[in-house]
Amino acid sequence: MKFTTKNISKLLLCGVLIAGAGCSDFLKEEDPSNIAPETFFAVPEDAEAAVYGIYENLRFHGDGTGIFSANFQMLDALSGTAETETGQNSDLNNLYSYTYTGDNLHLSQWWRQLYDGIANANLAIEKIPGTPGITEANAKKWVGHAKFQRAFHYFWLVRLWGDVPLITKPILSWNDPNVNAPRASAETVYATIESDLLDAEQAGFAVTDASGLASQMAVKALLAKVYLTMAGEPLKKGAAYYQKAADKAKEVIDYATANPTKVGLFTSYNDLHDPTKENSLEHLFMIQYAAGVANANYQTYFLPNNTNITASGEVGTTVPTTNFLASYEAGDARTQEKGFYFKQYFLDGGVGAPITLNRFYVYKHFDTPANGAPPPGLPGTGNSGLNYPLLRYADVLLMYAEAQNEVGGAPNAAAYNALKAIRDRAGLTTPDIGTLNQTSFRELVWRERWHELSYEGQTWFDMIRIRKVYVYNASTNTHSFVDFVGATLNGATLQAKHLLLPLPAADYRNNPSLTGHNNPGWD
Numbered sequence: 378m379k380f381t382t383k384n385i386s387k388l389l390l391c392g393v394l395i396a397g398a399g400c401s402d403f404l405k406e407e408d409p410s411n412i413a414p415e416t417f418f419a420v421p422e423d424a425e426a427a428v429y430g431i432y433e434n435l436r437f438h439g440d441g442t443g444i445f446s447a448n449f450q451m452l453d454a455l456s457g458t459a460e461t462e463t464g465q466n467s468d469l470n471n472l473y474s475y476t477y478t479g480d481n482l483h484l485s486q487w488w489r490q491l492y493d494g495i496a497n498a499n500l501a502i503e504k505i506p507g508t509p510g511i512t513e514a515n516a517k518k519w520v521g522h523a524k525f526q527r528a529f530h531y532f533w534l535v536r537l538w539g540d541v542p543l544i545t546k547p548i549l550s551w552n553d554p555n556v557n558a559p560r561a562s563a564e565t566v567y568a569t570i571e572s573d574l575l576d577a578e579q580a581g582f583a584v585t586d587a588s589g590l591a592s593q594m595a596v597k598a599l600l601a602k603v604y605l606t607m608a609g610e611p612l613k614k615g616a617a618y619y620q621k622a623a624d625k626a627k628e629v630i631d632y633a634t635a636n637p638t639k640v641g642l643f644t645s646y647n648d649l650h651d652p653t654k655e656n657s658l659e660h661l662f663m664i665q666y667a668a669g670v671a672n673a674n675y676q677t678y679f680l681p682n683n684t685n686i687t688a689s690g691e692v693g694t695t696v697p698t699t700n701f702l703a704s705y706e707a708g709d710a711r712t713q714e715k716g717f718y719f720k721q722y723f724l725d726g727g728v729g730a731p732i733t734l735n736r737f738y739v740y741k742h743f744d745t746p747a748n749g750a751p752p753p754g755l756p757g758t759g760n761s762g763l764n765y766p767l768l769r770y771a772d773v774l775l776m777y778a779e780a781q782n783e784v785g786g787a788p789n790a791a792a793y794n795a796l797k798a799i800r801d802r803a804g805l806t807t808p809d810i811g812t813l814n815q816t817s818f819r820e821l822v823w824r825e826r827w828h829e830l831s832y833e834g835q836t837w838f839d840m841i842r843i844r845k846v847y848v849y850n851a852s853t854n855t856h857s858f859v860d861f862v863g864a865t866l867n868g869a870t871l872q873a874k875h876l877l878l879p880l881p882a883a884d885y886r887n888n889p890s891l892t893g894h895n896n897p898g899w900d
Contacts, residue, residue: 418504421511424519427501431526432590434497435664437490438765438834439675442482443468445694447675448490449765449834451483456836457846457866458701458827462682462693469694475869479882479899487537488881491530492544498527500547514581521580524573525591525599529767531573532603535566536838539611539877539896543569559890567607574600584632585639587656589764594629594640595662598768601625601776608783609842611876619783626777629661630795633770640770642802646716649741652763661768668747668762676761679739679832680748686734687748688726688757695832696738698867700849704856705828710804717741717831728754739832771829774798779822788818799825820858823847841876874898 438449446466454472471477501523543561586592608618633640666673682693719740727749749757774795781792846864879899
């Protein structure tokens with residue numbers, strides 16, 4: 378079951394009421410109308426509709442950013458694991474080559490869309506408790522969802538830009554001083570993120586939620602990720618926060634152990650992009666799409682450029698680099714045909730003659746119903762409704778393994794088993810725990826994060842959190858972790874300034890509270 382909704386702007390609420398609770402009803406959208414915030418929250422259903430509007434904002438990931446590019450590609454481009462086949466989008470090219478500036482369209486759209494989502498959340502948090510007729514429990518729940526989303530949006534912002542304007546109240550007038558809010562310290566932003574997630578954790582969410590709304594497990598997983606990030610760079614809170622990350626991840630793992638049909642790893646990598654298994658088991662939280670209603674256009678950017686093998690658009694602007702594919706261990710099931718990658722398919726919308734492509738492409742986001750299902754062959758619809766993963770159980774296992782190793786000085790059995798579960802599924806042999814020390818286990822976990830979570834917008838954030846890059850050394854024909862500053866990716870040498878993005882040029886120039894206060898190296 379999925380839901381789709383319209384947007385809520387900073388000043389006007391574009392509402393859509395969701396009638397009933399059936400699967401088809403969640404996918405119905407009425408024509409948007411502009412409704413003043415002070416009059417919209419009139420009945421309990423308005424609180425629900427407002428929260429759906431915040432969730433809808435997540436779909437900005439797949440929105441276009443000029444020709445042959447979408448917002449989500451910014452994170453994969455910066456990670457150094459991807460490249461483009463077309464080279465026709467200068468903003469995307471500049472990300473791949475680390476020559477971007479604050480004028481880059483990807484940067485400005487991320488900034489704007491994240492603050493749009495925060496504005497929607499702020500409005501809901503303030504207005505929902507006073508909605509006539511709403512029960513205390515429902516008010517707490519829907520405010521909790523708004524806080525979960527606000528936390529997620531700020532978590533992206535603070536990792537990308539560091540100190541950012543912290544706005545926690547709705548802006549209902551252009552005279553509001555927060556229109557030109559100054560930057561708050563990253564530590565203050567993280568404190569708000571943590572507070573929002575702790576409130577969401579107690580808001581009465583379902584333990585798991587197949588509708589696509591955040592669940593208790595999703596909140597705990599995100600808290601674990603926030604704590605792990607706070608433990609590392611740039612806050613460097615260390616052992617206490619590694620312990621918090623381990624404890625929160627362990628709550629999810631313990632639930633999965635007791636409820637293996639509710640949370641766990643999929644047995645097949647195909648399940649990761651099976652539309653019938655969205656919002657279930659391994660998928661703790663996803664961006665919601667629905668074919669023909671809210672299409673998942675993001676996946677076309679992973680498809681080979683103009684090959685006529687699918688019924689969908691084929692763009693080829695996020696494709697794996699040869700060096701990254703070579704970093705996987707021999708025999709890794711993720712690199713075998715149609716594990717995480719593919720080279721063989723069929724012409725004519727997926728149902729024609731077989732073809733072998735000249736390189737590997739990303740398969741973990743491949744939507745078979747949209748692209749065609751060979752053989753015996755079902756023609757593709759051309760419309761993808763495939764959700765995009767934001768939190769997976771595999772990530773939780775790896776977060777726990779890393780955090781527990783940092784706290785304990787060496788892996789314990791639980792941390793080892795968490796890592797081993799990921800490697801077992803990939804068909805890999807894990808070194809005996811007795812042969813691993815803190816350093817070797819740490820790097821083994823990092824490698825699994827690079828390989829398991831590839832092309833999910835995770836790798837860049839790991840890079841700036843651990844200040845390391847996984848690179849290929851041509852002289853030794855090996856891959857290893859090297860310091861971020863001075864590392865070479867895509868032919869460019871990373872500098873300290875690349876640890877944070879420059880402020881978007883329009884905001885930097887027009888907001889007097891930001892002008893003159895850019896991130897280091899970007900003035």
